Amino acid sequence: MQKVYPDAKAALDGLLRDDMLIAAGGFGLCGIPELLIDAIVESGVKNLTVASNNAGVDGFGLGKLLDTRQIKKMMSSYVGENAEFMRQYLSGELELEFNPQGTLAERMRAGGSGIPGFYTKTGYGTQIGEGKEVKEFNGENYILEEGIFADLSIVKAWKADDTGNLVFRKTARNFNPPAAMCGKICVVEVEEIVERGALDPDHIHLPGIYVHRIIQGEHEKRIEKVTTRSREDA
């Protein structure tokens, strides 16, 4: 079992093809697999469908794959930070499937758990519920949502051991575990690969069974909105 690869390009070797469905972790620019995204840009693979809560910003994160027109369709809950996204969408060049944020997370978790569909109250009576099966439970209406089964998951974690056990850091965890779970193959980039035994087994956030390939690398970790308070106010 050799899961550790030298770099992002090597880790994605043989996995990319046109028209595939990729699930990506991250929330905004926090906890995004920036090295793997760069390598996908480099590969030139196209007509991608990407399930990701957001679409990056202009020129960073998934925004890079939008700039190069490699994405055909996004499955997201919020895309408000990206002017190029908006332009491509409003001009009809890009497909967009809006998913409520919790529905998107649960669709990934369900897909990764062998659950092809589930009922949720979220979106009932709205555009999101149109065309979906409605079922009543205990007097309330729920809509049927389907699990996401991705061809590939790209994920960012803080630390891994060489068996793929992962630890995330603070709110950079976000969509990464459910995104990791729902792919046939999951490639993870981390800030540090540690020795076996260095991670407390009780503190593993995602067990290595979900992880197939791992790289270690330097991350820019750009902050989208720096907000601070002054020490005088404290």
Place this chain on the structure above:
Amino acid sequence: MPWDRNQMAERAAQELEDGMYVNLGIGIPTLVANYVGDKDITLQSENGMLGMGPFPFEGEEDPDLINAGKQTITELNRTSYFDSAMSFGMIRGGKIAAAILGAMEVAENGDLANWMIPGKLVKGMGGAMDLVAGVEKVVVVMDHTNKAGETKLLKACTLPLTGTGVVDRIITDLGVLDVVDGGLKIVELAPDVTEDELRSKTEATIV
């Protein structure tokens, strides 16, 4: 005088009770955190955190620690982190006692629209649809009228809905209204705002 943004947030903070787990939306709702006083409130950030702290001091920003509005924040000694699936599990599962959200339109039956303007503003619903579907008490904080001076309290929403019949209470710059059978009920008026003025700026049925 109608309430300003901070006064609306201060009024909204009165909706929160000791021990509550609460989700605050972006904009005026975020300001509510400044007015909880001595109440023991745990703030949820739907990107995967309970126990959200204030903004960091300059130079102490952490790119791995942001709120749902993508702003840098801090943790508290009660903080816990979790993934997005668990985060919305607790929202959908009814564990969050109250959500305070902004809105574009609210209808007299509690319908809420706050996620898109077709052909114009296409940002997405984020976690709003999950929150209004799963949270016990949904409080909307918004201006009574839009920038063009048109009322935002309607008989029926014109924009795509976020949820149907989900709003419990509305706090605007003019006062506080509850969604009840048959329409909206005035609970409170902002200082020096008359009932006539509020009614004249409201299309929804006031009962």
